[in-house]
Amino acid sequence: MSEAIEAEQSFVDKFPDEARIVRSSFLGSFLALVLGAIFGIIQTLHRTDVARIIPSTDYYTVLTAHGVFLVISFTVFFLVGLFTWAIVRSLDRPLVNTKITWTWYLIMSGGMTMTGISILAGFVDSIDMSADVLYTFYAPLQAHPLFYTGLAVFIVGSWIAGADWFRTFLAWKREHPDERIPLQTFMVLTTMAMWYIASSAVAASVLLFLLPWSLGFIDQVNPTLTRTLFWFFGHPVVYFWLMPAYMLWYTVLPKIAGGRLFSDPLARVVFVLFLLLSTPVGIHHQYLDPGIAEGFKFISMTNTMFLLLPSLLTAFTVVASVEYGARQRGGSGLLGWLTDLPWRKPEFTGMMLAGLMFAAGGFSGMVNAGMNINYMIHNTIWVPGHFHLTVGTAVALTFMAATYWIWPQISNKPIYSRTIGLVQVVVWFIGMALMSNAMHAQGIMGVPRRTAEPEYSGFDYATMFGGFEELNIQIAIGGTLLFVSTVLFIGNLLLTMGNPKVSGLADPLPPALSGPTDSPEVLDNLRLWVGIALTLVVLAYALPIAAIISRGGLLGPGVGTYPVWLTPLFDALANGTTIAVGAVGDASAALVEVVK
Amino acid sequence: MHIHAYEKLWLAASILLILLLIGSVTYGAVGPGVAMVADSEQPIDAGGLDEDERFSEPRVEQVGENHYAAYVVAYQFGFEPSPIVVPEDSTVTFYITSRDVIHGFEVAGTNANTMVVPGEVAEITVETEEPQEYGLLCNEYCGAGHHVMEGKVNVVSQSEFESRNSGGEDA
Numbered sequence: 001m002s003e004a005i006e007a008e009q010s011f012v013d014k015f016p017d018e019a020r021i022v023r024s025s026f027l028g029s030f031l032a033l034v035l036g037a038i039f040g041i042i043q044t045l046h047r048t049d050v051a052r053i054i055p056s057t058d059y060y061t062v063l064t065a066h067g068v069f070l071v072i073s074f075t076v077f078f079l080v081g082l083f084t085w086a087i088v089r090s091l092d093r094p095l096v097n098t099k100i101t102w103t104w105y106l107i108m109s110g111g112m113t114m115t116g117i118s119i120l121a122g123f124v125d126s127i128d129m130s131a132d133v134l135y136t137f138y139a140p141l142q143a144h145p146l147f148y149t150g151l152a153v154f155i156v157g158s159w160i161a162g163a164d165w166f167r168t169f170l171a172w173k174r175e176h177p178d179e180r181i182p183l184q185t186f187m188v189l190t191t192m193a194m195w196y197i198a199s200s201a202v203a204a205s206v207l208l209f210l211l212p213w214s215l216g217f218i219d220q221v222n223p224t225l226t227r228t229l230f231w232f233f234g235h236p237v238v239y240f241w242l243m244p245a246y247m248l249w250y251t252v253l254p255k256i257a258g259g260r261l262f263s264d265p266l267a268r269v270v271f272v273l274f275l276l277l278s279t280p281v282g283i284h285h286q287y288l289d290p291g292i293a294e295g296f297k298f299i300s301m302t303n304t305m306f307l308l309l310p311s312l313l314t315a316f317t318v319v320a321s322v323e324y325g326a327r328q329r330g331g332s333g334l335l336g337w338l339t340d341l342p343w344r345k346p347e348f349t350g351m352m353l354a355g356l357m358f359a360a361g362g363f364s365g366m367v368n369a370g371m372n373i374n375y376m377i378h379n380t381i382w383v384p385g386h387f388h389l390t391v392g393t394a395v396a397l398t399f400m401a402a403t404y405w406i407w408p409q410i411s412n413k414p415i416y417s418r419t420i421g422l423v424q425v426v427v428w429f430i431g432m433a434l435m436s437n438a439m440h441a442q443g444i445m446g447v448p449r450r451t452a453e454p455e456y457s458g459f460d461y462a463t464m465f466g467g468f469e470e471l472n473i474q475i476a477i478g479g480t481l482l483f484v485s486t487v488l489f490i491g492n493l494l495l496t497m498g499n500p501k502v503s504g505l506a507d508p509l510p511p512a513l514s515g516p517t518d519s520p521e522v523l524d525n526l527r528l529w530v531g532i533a534l535t536l537v538v539l540a541y542a543l544p545i546a547a548i549i550s551r552g553g554l555l556g557p558g559v560g561t562y563p564v565w566l567t568p569l570f571d572a573l574a575n576g577t578t579i580a581v582g583a584v585g586d587a588s589a590a591l592v593e594v595v596k
Numbered sequence: 597m598h599i600h601a602y603e604k605l606w607l608a609a610s611i612l613l614i615l616l617l618i619g620s621v622t623y624g625a626v627g628p629g630v631a632m633v634a635d636s637e638q639p640i641d642a643g644g645l646d647e648d649e650r651f652s653e654p655r656v657e658q659v660g661e662n663h664y665a666a667y668v669v670a671y672q673f674g675f676e677p678s679p680i681v682v683p684e685d686s687t688v689t690f691y692i693t694s695r696d697v698i699h700g701f702e703v704a705g706t707n708a709n710t711m712v713v714p715g716e717v718a719e720i721t722v723e724t725e726e727p728q729e730y731g732l733l734c735n736e737y738c739g740a741g742h743h744v745m746e747g748k749v750n751v752v753s754q755s756e757f758e759s760r761n762s763g764g765e766d767a
Contacts, residue, residue, distance in 0.1 A: 308614055
């Protein structure tokens with residue numbers, strides 16, 4: 001292609017309607033990021049006993065909000081924006097009908113608003129509404145029906161989004177019958193196929209059991225069954241967060257580094273492997289569950305270990321592509337090329353640091369996956385230490401870094417300050433290094449996750465890699481840096497939105513060194529891969545689910561109902577403080593009603 | 597499809613790593629004998645623990661030569677018995693169930709750790725060594741008072757264990 005003398009058209013020039021949808025999705029995502037960060041800092045300082053500005057019983061409202069807003073709302077809204085961009089950009093055609101697109105956007109926003117309200121109402125004692133059930137909402141703790149309804153609505157919205165992209169792809173296919181699926185489109189379609197399979201289980205759990213139960217139509221549920229259905233979804237969802245980051249590492253990062261993707265076929269293989277292996281592994285979250293046979297756990301463990309393969313392949317391809325870029329820029333030597341990379345670009349440095357942390361997260365993940373070593377760290381703060389490296393950095397930092405690259409192209413507005421952007425991604429990295437490292441160390445000492453006050457009256461933790469208190473300080477400093485980093489990111493973005501529009505911000509992506517024609521056609525056979533993925537899911541889950549139902553029944557063996565949304569009485573029990581007689585009366589009446 | 601030589605090498609090394617990891621877990625299971633919490637126990641009526649032979653009175657009792665069974669009930673927000681007293685240098689099998697919601701049972705600083713699910717009985721077996729007091733905590737969120745849910749596992753000398761039990765008190 002000849003050097004364009006006139007500025008190349010940016011994404012927003014070519015597809016203004018679609019760009020608006022991408023921007024709206026990102027803004028929805030960043031709103032969740034702000035809320036999540038505020039709850040994050042409250043939580044960090046509370047847990048470490050640096051500053052306890054809320055009662056400990058409200059900590060779980062904060063924790064639920066932090067989890068749901070960040071891992072459902074922030075990640076998925078960013079994903080739908082990025083995937084819309086990727087489909088339209090790589091197919092080089094508009095969406096079939098943007099009315100449908102706005103419909104799913106509004107459905108998803110509506111669902112998340114319902115769930116958000118049900119969570120935040122937990123702060124207001126006078127409203128009998130709460131969803132202090134954390135992100136995993138394990139029954140028989142029961143949230144307000146609005147919580148489950150919102151989740152179901154949100155998931156249905158995401159299904160329509162997927163259908164919207166498939167439909168646009170099919171329209172393109174009719175126009176280009178003999179072409180290979182463009183790489184980014186391939187990534188979107190395989191990820192969405194995985195999402196349909198994974199989210200069907202949590203949708204079933206919510207619609208068949210949890211929602212009818214919270215509305216009082218059924219008296220009880222089988223906690224092992226709903227838990228298993230959650231984790232059927234709960235593991236692949238982590239790849240749903242991660243795949244947009246992988247897409248950026250494969251298709252955008254090499255370009256920013258000055259080169260191009262090393263191998264298109266290998267990228268396709270990796271995404272196919274994720275489609276196949278992401279789901280039949282969820283039982284590894286239930287290694288320590290009674291009522292599930294050891295054999296099922298072992299199968300899940302082996303599948304999990306094989307799931308390392310696509311990530312290890314990614315590490316190779318991404319590093320090779322970046323090295324190619326550096327050598328294109330004049331880099332040489334065994335490691336000398338590292339100095340010839342654009343480290344001053346926040347989008348580059350951010351994504352590289354995210355990838356580095358993902359490697360560390362991968363190693364702690366191997367420990368989690370090791371069935372018997374997992375006894376040491378199961379449900380300790382090691383686990384959030386792990387996933388703050390993966391979703392909390394590999395994903396979140398990549399999204400923020402990519403925003404510095406993509407936002408100008410979807411708005412024609414240059415980033416307000418790229419220097420602040422660079423500082424922001426580095427501060428995130430330092431903050432997370434401190435926080436996550438200390439969380440892992442405390443986990444080995446046995447400090448539990450998900451608790452407002454990890455110090456106990458009857459015993460102290462053994463000192464290992466520095467004492468409990470010292471590690472708490474690291475966590476608090478790290479968490480504070482992460483909050484500062486988020487503030488810098490949002491502030492920079494808001495100032496960017498105030499910038500005047502300019503032209504010349506397009507940054508088109510080059511094709512891979514080794515293109516799609518190099519790969520076997522069968523890679524593009526989505527029907528085949530979905531068929532195999534479904535077979536693997538049936539093999540991994542049919543027997544365990546049948547066993548769980550035959551043990552406890554569809555609706556659980558004599559298990560009661562423990563609504564968090566009608567129980568201010570628990571606060572009183574927990575705090576040992578006296579509360580107004582009237583409130584006790586109300587709460588008791590409410591409890592009695594539930595018990596009946 | 598062209599695959600670079602280095603890429604093939606990396607692929608082989610990756611598969612080797614995966615097989616080693618699976619091998620190490622398998623070794624842990626068959627060598628040192630780290631068994632998983634599994635489905636060995638029958639489901640139980642979570643609402644009827646008061647009539648259950650094992651859990652109506654949570655306790656520690658001798659079930660074999662130097663083998664003890666500890667029947668433990670987790671509830672919002674505590675464990676019974678409290679403390680759980682077991683003798684030194686013995687084998688102790690914990691049978692743990694919940695009266696209400698999902699809890700965790702973690703002996704802090706050890707690998708004695710399991711989920712406690714209402715309707716199911718978790719079974720874990722440990723070897724005790726010299727007398728020591730261990731902290732017991734719930735590591736799964738179980739409600740607004742989750743952070744106050746704690747207990748003790750006290751490993752005591754054989755003589756102390758016997759004198760406690762002969763006093764007519766359940767441990």
